[in-house]
Amino acid sequence: MSFYIGYRVPGDLCRRCLTLDDRYYGAVTEADADRIAAGLRQREGVEPAIQSVRGRLIRLAKVRRGGKV
16 A cells, blocks of 8 residues: 655646655655755755655655654
8 A cells, every 4th residue: 555645846736746655654744745845956956856755755754753664
């Protein structure tokens, strides 16, 4: 099973959507995805790849669960 999380793309009405495993459910939120994407955009100056945001969300979920995922 998996769940979907999205993040906003500035200047676009669309949202990007990515899939995370159920084991991360509850550890990360859409607000987390928005913050991570905004930070990557600000640092890199371009829209981040979905894989970058997904990888950072997974690391965040692991930290919040004490490394147990």
